Amino acid sequence: MTNTIADIETADVTLVTGSNTTENHPVLSTFVKRAALHGKTLIVIDPRRIKLTQHANSWLRPQPGTDIAWINGLMHVIIKEDLHDKKFVEERTEGFEALAETVKKYTPEYVxxxxxxxxxxxxxxxxxxxxxxxxxxxxxxxxxxxxxxTDNVKSLANLSMLCGHMGKPGGGVNPLRGQNNVQGACDMGGLPNVFTAYQSVADPNSAKKYEAAWDVEGLSTTPGLVVTEMIQKAELGELKSLYIIGENPLVSDPDLNHAEKAFGNLEFMVVQDIFLxxxxxxxxxxxxxxxxxxxEGTFSNTERRVQRVRKAVEAPGFAWEDWKILCELATRMGNPMNYENAEEIFEEIRMVTPSYAGITWERIDQTGIHWPCxxxxxxxxxxxxxxQFTRGKGLFHAIEHQPPAELPDDAYPFMLTTGRVIYHYHTGSMTxxxxxxxxLSPECFVEISSNDAAKLDLADGEMVNVFSRRGKITARLNVSEKAVDGTIFIPFHFAKAAANRLxxxxxxPVAKIPEFKVCAISIEKAA
Known part of the structure; x- marks a missing residue:
């Protein structure tokens, strides 16, 4: 997040899009709801009639996969009516002319x-x-x-910069992280192309710094593979082994039938987790x-706050800390890694991570600190x-709408979008x-509007088969007011009816993230 969670209550307008905030971020959503209760304007733009719409001043329902178009449409109106922050645009940004030219055709009627x-x-x-x-x-x-x-996110940044809502309390562009410590994992180099604090592995100077810190030679300056590329390589037989820590891709990966085939091609797989x-x-x-x-350790939350985590209970059985497992494995492979505790590891982290350099174990004993520090x-x-922005001036990106990779047709007439419910988390490994x-949430369901259910002669609670070009699942129908005509929602938590088979x-092409949120499906009554 560019701003803090508490900042939400100071905003005059909060625009929430692509986030079922009350179910996926129930604590953070209280700040959004409280701001609305105190008279601040809440705008929700989402394909589903999510619970947060009950608190909103307005709800706009776009077709899934059309976000660039409506964002460009807002900017078209703002520029046409001379509502943009000219001072901010002139002094803090570049590329405005190209943006203005691109959004000209995105009239409200066109959008x-x-x-x-x-x-x-x-x-x-x-x-x-x-x-x-x-x-x-x-x-x-x-x-x-x-x-x-990636272009969706750039478009939101365009909109915020255009109106001068960046770099001040109550503003900003704020991604709500999908899992605990995702921010911290990325900060620590849990990406194939960067060291900690997003220092490029392709930069020889960064590599030399880490070689000196770790007393090694010849660190590769070639970026590695992202998760989705690993699966592709495994299917082709080019990737022979995989080490998975705290993930359950055989429920969470897209096109699971394809993923299972890829995993079956592996010669060796290690999983490090708390449950089987x-x-x-x-x-x-x-x-x-x-x-x-x-x-013991630290988490870095969605607002970049680095916080202490303290041991509360003893671990069962033969479990070890994650870092101790990795250190022991590295040592047995000929590269000794010796640390006494989490504090010693954190001390090394801040020595090689500029944005964490000023965050000491003692400073975050009571209260977390936001990086950069x-x-x-x-x-x-x-x-x-x-x-100023990290690159100096903020860069506007002139971006055209592009449709989803797969749209409904006669064979698969409905649009599927997936997500979570409040009672379960990700693949349900813990919940x-x-x-x-x-x-409270015993099984998968297929959320459908009453109009669509009537057209298909389907009743609430009966079992249905759902098909895509990639697979089939059977789950219970849920005729819901949250659903809108033409769009079906299925939670992806449940392995027995895994939405990701569809x-x-x-x-x-940039972030290598799959298109989980849009695909074409058909529905029929189960035998």
């Missing part, structure tokens, strides 16, 4: 034809957002999990690890881009160990 959003709603929303003293954008995987996910997941059951070796409550005297940075949560594995 309505693409997205289904009423043209008058486009105009009204653009005026509210641009005229606000300060406005914030919150988004999640409904924006990123598309073949154009569907993926762990296929592994040659399973390392039992500590859960969050059994270890370059020195021990620095207070941390709750709000990014206050004076499905809870009897109470399983009673989803499309086509990737965003």
């Amino acid at each position: 309505e034809a693409i997205t289904g959003i009423d043209a008058d709603d486009i105009v009204a929303t653009a005026r509210k957002f641009a005229r606000a003293r300060v406005a914030t954008i919150l988004y999640c995987m409904g924006i990123t999990q598309h073949t154009c996910g 997941t569907e993926t762990a059951q296929m592994a040659d070796v399973v390392f039992p690890a500590f859960c969050f409550a059994e270890k 370059p020195t021990e005297e620095h207070p941390g940075t709750p709000i990014l881009h206050t004076a 499905m160990q809870s009897r109470g949560l399983n009673e 989803t499309n594995a086509r990737l965003d």
Whole structure:
């Protein structure tokens, strides 16, 4: 996030898109709802009538996969009506002319034809957002999990910069991280092309710094593979082994039939986890690890706040800390890694990570600190881009709408989108160990509108078969007010009716994220 969670309550306008905030981020959503309760404007733009729409001043319902079009439509109105922040644009950005030229054709009527959003709603929303003293954008995987996910995010950044809502309290472009410590994992180099703090592995100077810190020679400057590329290589027989830590891809990966085939081609697979997941059951070796409550360390949350994690209970059986397993494995492979504890590891982290350099174990004993924090005297940075952007001036990207990789047709007439429910988390590795949560949400469901159910002669609660070009599942029908005509929602938590047997594995060319949020399906009554 460019701003803090608490900042949400100071925004005059909050625009939430691609985020079922109340179910996926229930704690953070209280800030959004409280701001609305106190008279601040809440705009929700989402294909489903999610619970947050009950608190919103307006809900705009786009067709899935049309986000660039409606964002360009808002910017068209803002520029045409001279509502943009000219001072901010002139002093803090570049590329405005190309953006303005691109959005010229995205008239409200043109956008309505693409997205289904009423043209008058486009105009009204653009005026509210641009005229606000300060406005914030919150988004999640409904924006990123598309073949154009990177461009979706750039478009939201365009919109915020255009109105001068960046670099000040209550503003910014704020991604809501989908899992605990995703931000921290990325900060620590959990990506194939960077070391910690996003220092490129292709930069020889970065490589030399880490060689000196780790007392090694010849670190590769060639970026590795992202997860989705690993699966492709495994299917082709070019990747022979896989080490999986804390993930359950045999439920969470797209086009699961294809993924299972790829995993079956592996010669050796190791899984390090706290439960015997569907993926762990296929592994040659399973390392039992500590859960969050059994270890010391730090988490970096969605607002970049680095916080201490403290051991609360003893770990069961033969489980080890994740870092201790990795260190022991490295040592037995001929590269000794010796640390006394998590504090010693954190000390090394801040020595090689500029944005963490000023964050010490003692400083975060009581309260977390937002990175970047370059020195021990620095207070941390709750709000990014206050004076300038990382590259100097913010760059507008002129982006055209591009349709999803797969759209409904006669054979598969419905649009499928996937997501989560409040009672379960990701693939249910932890939440499905809870009897109470399983009673509240015991099985997969197929959420459909009452109109679509009537057209198909389907009744609430009956079992249905759902087909895509990649697979089939059987689940219980849920006729719901959340659903809108033409769009079907299925949660992806449930292995027995895994929604990802249906989803499309086509990737965003930049981020290599699959298009989980849009694919074409058909439905029929189960025998």
